Structure formats: structure tokens, C-alpha cells
Amino acid sequence: MKKVLKITGIILGSIALLLLLAYLFFTVKWHRESSANMDLLGEEAPTLTYEGHTYRDLNKNGELDVYEDSRADIEYRITNLISQMNQEEKSGLLFIHMLMMEEDGELSEIPSLGNPFSMMLETASSMVAKKKMTHFNIMETPTALATAKWNNKLQKMAERNRLGIPVTIATDPRHGKGFNVGTSVGTRFFSRWPSPLGMGATRDTNLVREFGDIGRQEYVALGLRVALHPMADLATEPRWARNKGTFSEDAHLAAKLTKAYVLGFQGDSLGKKSVACMTKHFSGGGPQEGGLDAHFASGKGQVYPGNNFDYHLIPFTEGAFEANTAQIMPYYGIPIGQTSEDVGFSYNKDIITGLLRDSLGFDGVVCTDWAIVTDMPVKDASAWGVEQLSEKERVKKILDAGCDMMGGESRTDLVLELLKEGAISEDRIDSSLRRILRDKFRLGLFENPYVDEENLDIVGNPGFVEKGKEAQRKALVLLKNENNILPLSNDKKIYIEGMGEGLEDKFPQIVSNIADADVVIQKLETPFSPPTGESFLERFIHQGRLDFEEKEKNKILKLANTKPTITVLAMERPPVVPDINAASKAVIADFECEDEIILELIFGKFNPSGKLPIEIPSSMEAVENQKEDVPYDSKNPLYPFGHGLSFD
Structure with a gap:
């Protein structure tokens, strides 16, 4: 028995030693890669004054360029900036991916054994300095101060790129109960609110707009400038995993609350104190076949046995669009039998260009849901209906469909290959860049993307x-x-x-x-x-x-x-x-x-x-x-829609 224990101990010790050596090897490798990425960066942007006007010299040429001039028309600023961008910089703007931070707000450059997610994601320097990406969604945040510091450090890194294009930080909902991978990030130092479904229970548009305004203030204080919400989907399928993120199964109630929510975050128009809303999931992600979620192959189909496709558009047409939502995210699923080909929403030209762009006139940013091109460690690519296409062909189909950005992706190399081959024109890329940059300019990020680390009392007051x-x-x-x-x-x-x-x-x-x-x-x-x-x-x-x-x-x-x-x-x-x-x-x-x-x-x-x-x-x-696309249609419900007692 002692001999067996001794041998077991030797085996376990050897495995531990090998793992330690492997980690040390990769740590050295990660340090070298980070250092090489940092070497790609230039100087910080100086603040200069020209004819009494102070500006950030983002391209460090000592001159006031149009895109640096806050007095100039935004469309002229966009045109000037695009004319100076190379293809690498253009490709970087088409992607948004997740980033981690250290407990003290430092950029996460070396993956940690204590945080498995850090092992799965690229570092900030890889995506900002090397790939020229300027859009990220943030995961868990240790403290308000750490988050503010992290934003400022990330912005400083982006400033040192050739054109100094600022970073836009996005976030999943943060005011709820807890952390749920891929859907919400409950944040203990924010104010605590009921779920969107709970907001639906209040029926109170003024309260929902007030929540949006409070959420906006807490986000802006920390540098979070895009809300990956609200969900304008309808909870018509009770088995669907994401019911709690919706406002209701009733389209008209959901529309009123969606409108109030977006107005709270954005204001009457998108400006320097706004948070841009990426309303999701166009054209309504609720009617999942059998209630199975479209993140996964088992739930790739959205079905309409009640011929109720248009009903799911109402929260967008009468809600999000009336509030001028800045951005839209389609869902993963395939709207079975609704378009000329059965492919996922973000691959579907009939949905994105035909319906969203042409019929409904939406000219804001359209960003795909996360990881529909390449596999992630936590899930396979949700490339529903186009599984047979290569990753490069998927990117082309997304752009051809009319989308502007790809979420949960950092494959800038695929866009560069498509441009080199002539499979995608630079003019096509530029049309997406105009929409993407328009929001950056509206939010005032080119003037000042930094936050005040000494003035965070508003968060969770x-x-x-x-x-x-x-x-x-x-x-x-x-x-x-x-x-x-x-x-x-x-x-x-x-x-x-x-x-x-x-x-x-x-x-x-x-x-x-x-x-x-x-x-x-x-x-x-x-x-x-x-x-x-x-x-x-x-x-x-x-x-x-x-x-x-x-x-x-x-x-x-x-x-x-x-x-x-x-x-x-x-x-x-x-x-x-x-x-x-x-x-x-x-x-x-x-x-x-x-x-x-x-x-x-x-x-x-x-x-x-x-x-x-x-x-x-x-x-x-x-x-x-009951039918997946039809509201309140189950037989003899225990409690019907709208039920609620009081003590009176």
C-alpha cells in the first residue's frame, strides 16, 4: 500500500511539475508577445491649440485635421478620417470582442491560472495595437475605481495607435441579480433593479425611462458607452431561456417599454453624455422552436406556426426605432420559411438589407451576435444555415447581407484577405465605417474618452x-x-x-x-x-x-x-x-x-x-x-397575462 501511495505521489508530483513548467513557458511567451505588440505603438497624442481652438492631435502630425476638429460637421470628420485609414485600421473597426481586466484595473496582458476566461481571450495589446480594434465588451468588473482605471489605460493604448481612434466600451446588462455567461453581468456596486420582465410587470414607462437615465449615468462615469440591450424580443415561447431579459409577451407593452428604455439611455438624441443602445434581437428572437435557444445547434430554428412574424416586429417599429436606437443586433436563429433562404438572421440579406435597411429605413450600426463566424472555447460558431461555408466565406456573407460589425470575433485577417482578393470592395467597408464612426463622434469619444477616477460617487449612490x-x-x-x-x-x-x-x-x-x-x-x-x-x-x-x-x-x-x-x-x-x-x-x-x-x-x-x-x-x-410565435395562447393558464392582486 505504501508503495502504491508513493508511486501515486510521484505521478501527481510529476504532472504538477509539468504543468508548472508549461505555465512558465507560456508566461515567457506571453510576455514577449505583449512586448512586441507594445512596440507597435507610437507616442501619446499631445493637446495643441490652433487659432484659439484646443484639440487632441490624434495623428500626431502637429496640424489640426478635420477629424480632430470638434467644430466641424460630423460627416466631414468621418470622411476625413476614412481617407487617412489604411486597410488594417479599417478592418479593425469591424469587430468587437471581449476583454478582461485585472483586479486593480490593469490591462490583462498575461493570462491567469485563477481566471479561466483570461486563458480563452486575446490580450488588449494583441487586439488594440496589433489588430487595430477599437470596440470591446467588458466582462466582470472588480470595483468602480478599477473599471475607470482600466478604461483610461485602454484608451491611452488606443491613443498611441497611428490615428488615435478611441475605444468604445460596450456591456451586457449590469443592474440585475447576478452573472450569467453571455447574457448579463450583475454588478454589485451599481444600483439594483428588477429584471426587464419585472419592469414589464410595473407597466410604468416613466420608471423604465428613469432607470435608463440612471443606468446611463452609472455607465458613463466608468466609460461604458454602448449598452448591449434592451431586448425587444417577446416571451411568446415560455420554455425559451431568455424570457427574463424581455419586457413581456405582449408586443405593444414591450414596444412602450423598449422606447422608454432607449430614451433613458440615449436621451432624445445621441450625444456626449449618452449611452448608445444596441437593441436586440432583430427581427425578434422569441419564437424558438420547442423553446430551445439559438446559441446552440439544437435551437437554430425560429418558427412561426401562428403566421405571427410581423407581431414580433412591433417592439422595434413602435419602440426602438421611434426612440432612434443607435444600433441593432440580430439573433442567431434561422427564421424558418420567412425569407428566400433559410440562414441565420445576420447572414440573411432579406432580413438585414431588405427588411431592416430598405423597408424600415434603419441606417445605424448593425452588429451580429457573438461568435457566428469562428468557434469559441465556450461554444461552437452559431453559423446556422451556412455551416458548410469557410470562415472567410461567412464573413463575406455577413457583409453582403448588410451587417457592419461582427460580435465576439477578432478575425481582421479574414477581411484583409477578402479586400486583397477583391471579394469585398473597399467602398463596401467604408459604408459600414461611416455608421460605426458616426456613433463614436456623436458620443464625443474623439474629444475625450477618459473618465474622472476621482469622481465616481454617482455610481450606486x-x-x-x-x-x-x-x-x-x-x-x-x-x-x-x-x-x-x-x-x-x-x-x-x-x-x-x-x-x-x-x-x-x-x-x-x-x-x-x-x-x-x-x-x-x-x-x-x-x-x-x-x-x-x-x-x-x-x-x-x-x-x-x-x-x-x-x-x-x-x-x-x-x-x-x-x-x-x-x-x-x-x-x-x-x-x-x-x-x-x-x-x-x-x-x-x-x-x-x-x-x-x-x-x-x-x-x-x-x-x-x-x-x-x-x-x-x-x-x-x-x-x-401552444404556438411559439403567439402570445398568451396556452390552454387554461394557471394565471393569465395581466393578473395581479393587491391588499385593497
Whole structure:
């Protein structure tokens, strides 16, 4: 036995040593690559004065170029800048990819063993200095100060490129509950708000616009200038993983809230204090076949059994476009049978040029969803309908379709090859550059892309936090209140299950032993199916079943039958819970609200006013029989769209 242990120890030690040596080898390699990239950069841009006008000499030629002159017409500035750009610089502007930062706000140049994502992504110097990219979306942020420092360091690196074109930083939603790979990045130092579905429950356009304005201020303070949201999709398919990111299954409600949201972030027109919205996912990503998400091959099809394609356009035509959204993102899926060829939205010329550009007159930036050309470590390329094409052919088809930018990609080499071969004309690239640069100029990035690291108090300030709490209170929906069990009187003892810790300080009614409780409060997350594919990302995408497995349901019912029970449904998607509903004395629909706010409702600190933005189906059979593209059409829903009680 000792001999076996000794041999095992030697083997494990050898493996550890080999891994350490490999990491040291790559660390040296990464340092050399970073140093080589940095050598490509020039001097910082000096600030000069010409005839009383101060400007940043971005191309360092000692002269005031038109594109550097804030007094000049934006279209002239764009023309002047494009005329000075080489093909490498032009190609770099067509891509946006993810970047990491270090805990202290330093640029992430050396991948870390402690952060697997840093191993998967290129470094800032590789993309900025070498590939001339100037668009990035940021992942998790340690602190407000670190984020501000990181923005300034990244902008300084971009300034040292030949033409000094500033970087545009984009972000997924940050004001919600938590981190979900590829969809949202809950940020603890921002104000906390309900999910978009919860905003739909408020029905309050003024509140949603106010959220947009608060989100804008928090973003701008840190240098985040493009919102990869809102989602104007409709939650007409209850199994779809991304229901919580929508406002509703009702197109007209979603349109009103989408418009308010965009106006909050952008203002009445895009300017130096705005955040540009990249509204998604054109032409409506909700009607996923069988509810399976289009990130993955299993969900590549969007279907319209109710012939309801135009219904999904309403949040765009009556919402996003009326608010002049700056940018649009199509989804991954194939609109089956709706166009002349069954290919994904971003590859589909009928959708991008025919519908979006020509019919609807949209002349802003169109950016593809992430990784539809090349495989990523977390998922294969979502090149639906064009799987047989090479990566270079995919890029050509995206540009031919009418898209301007490619998300989650950094394959500038493919564009350069297409230009060299004459497969794509430089004029075609220039037309996309005009739209892309127009937003950079409107946002004022050429004048000043830096943020004040000493003035970050606006981020997550008490006023914003309180507004977020107000929205959470308005978002909660009281579904059932048998015999007016709610609100509870303050002398009632409660036992909580499924809620966070630390609530006892504010609610001394909480007891640790269920036998001492008068009432049980259980919070339930929406069930989901296990992943069917091998993609790492699929483990984070909750889709499929909406009902609890029998063993889990029996456990929930057993708890509900011990004492009078209040059930809180965390509405990531609408759960199928007829038995649990029947066993509960009261039921509350929660849309990523803080547990403290939920308990405030239960003890009557405020009167619930939310109304369901989606229906809650009565059975999985009803879910399977409803049509993916049609709203509120499941048979005999447990709770219909618009349901919501109050204490009055």
C-alpha cells in the first residue's frame, strides 16, 4: 500500500511539475508577445491649440485635421478620417470582442491560472495595437475605481495607435441579480433593479425611462458607452431561456417599454453624455422552436406556426426605432420559411438589407451576435444555415447581407484577405465605417474618452439605490392570497427556505426551527432541463422543462403541508406549478427582486401593484401545445397575462 501511495505521489508530483513548467513557458511567451505588440505603438497624442481652438492631435502630425476638429460637421470628420485609414485600421473597426481586466484595473496582458476566461481571450495589446480594434465588451468588473482605471489605460493604448481612434466600451446588462455567461453581468456596486420582465410587470414607462437615465449615468462615469440591450424580443415561447431579459409577451407593452428604455439611455438624441443602445434581437428572437435557444445547434430554428412574424416586429417599429436606437443586433436563429433562404438572421440579406435597411429605413450600426463566424472555447460558431461555408466565406456573407460589425470575433485577417482578393470592395467597408464612426463622434469619444477616477460617487449612490428598490416593489406580483393571509402581522414567526442569509437583522420574525414558525416562506427557482449538448455555455442557459421533477416537487409539497406556506416564484421563466400553487396559501411572482423587498411585501410595508407580463401555464401539455410565435395562447393558464392582486 505504501508503495502504491508513493508511486501515486510521484505521478501527481510529476504532472504538477509539468504543468508548472508549461505555465512558465507560456508566461515567457506571453510576455514577449505583449512586448512586441507594445512596440507597435507610437507616442501619446499631445493637446495643441490652433487659432484659439484646443484639440487632441490624434495623428500626431502637429496640424489640426478635420477629424480632430470638434467644430466641424460630423460627416466631414468621418470622411476625413476614412481617407487617412489604411486597410488594417479599417478592418479593425469591424469587430468587437471581449476583454478582461485585472483586479486593480490593469490591462490583462498575461493570462491567469485563477481566471479561466483570461486563458480563452486575446490580450488588449494583441487586439488594440496589433489588430487595430477599437470596440470591446467588458466582462466582470472588480470595483468602480478599477473599471475607470482600466478604461483610461485602454484608451491611452488606443491613443498611441497611428490615428488615435478611441475605444468604445460596450456591456451586457449590469443592474440585475447576478452573472450569467453571455447574457448579463450583475454588478454589485451599481444600483439594483428588477429584471426587464419585472419592469414589464410595473407597466410604468416613466420608471423604465428613469432607470435608463440612471443606468446611463452609472455607465458613463466608468466609460461604458454602448449598452448591449434592451431586448425587444417577446416571451411568446415560455420554455425559451431568455424570457427574463424581455419586457413581456405582449408586443405593444414591450414596444412602450423598449422606447422608454432607449430614451433613458440615449436621451432624445445621441450625444456626449449618452449611452448608445444596441437593441436586440432583430427581427425578434422569441419564437424558438420547442423553446430551445439559438446559441446552440439544437435551437437554430425560429418558427412561426401562428403566421405571427410581423407581431414580433412591433417592439422595434413602435419602440426602438421611434426612440432612434443607435444600433441593432440580430439573433442567431434561422427564421424558418420567412425569407428566400433559410440562414441565420445576420447572414440573411432579406432580413438585414431588405427588411431592416430598405423597408424600415434603419441606417445605424448593425452588429451580429457573438461568435457566428469562428468557434469559441465556450461554444461552437452559431453559423446556422451556412455551416458548410469557410470562415472567410461567412464573413463575406455577413457583409453582403448588410451587417457592419461582427460580435465576439477578432478575425481582421479574414477581411484583409477578402479586400486583397477583391471579394469585398473597399467602398463596401467604408459604408459600414461611416455608421460605426458616426456613433463614436456623436458620443464625443474623439474629444475625450477618459473618465474622472476621482469622481465616481454617482455610481450606486443612495438615491439610485432607493429608486431601484422602488422599482422592485412595483415589480412584485401577488398572484394568490387565500383568506387574505397577507399581509402578515408583525408578531408572526416565519421560517424561510431558498432565500439569502443576513435577513434576521431586519426581520426578527425569522426563526431557524420550522416548529417555532407560524408561516413558512419558500422561494423556488424555475426548473430547467439538463444540457443536451457538449457546449460549456449551455450549462449556464436554463431552458426546456418548466415543471419540477417528481422527487423535488414532493419535497416542496411536504414543506408546504407542514405549516401555512407562502410560495415565491423566481420568474426566470414561467414555472408550471399547479400542485404547489394549490398547496400554498399565498403565491408571489418575483422578478429578480431582493429578498428584503419580498419580505417587506409579505409584512405589508407596501401594497403590491405588479401585473403579470407573461402568463403562467397550467401544465407542460399546455406549454407543448401552444404556438411559439403567439402570445398568451396556452390552454387554461394557471394565471393569465395581466393578473395581479393587491391588499385593497
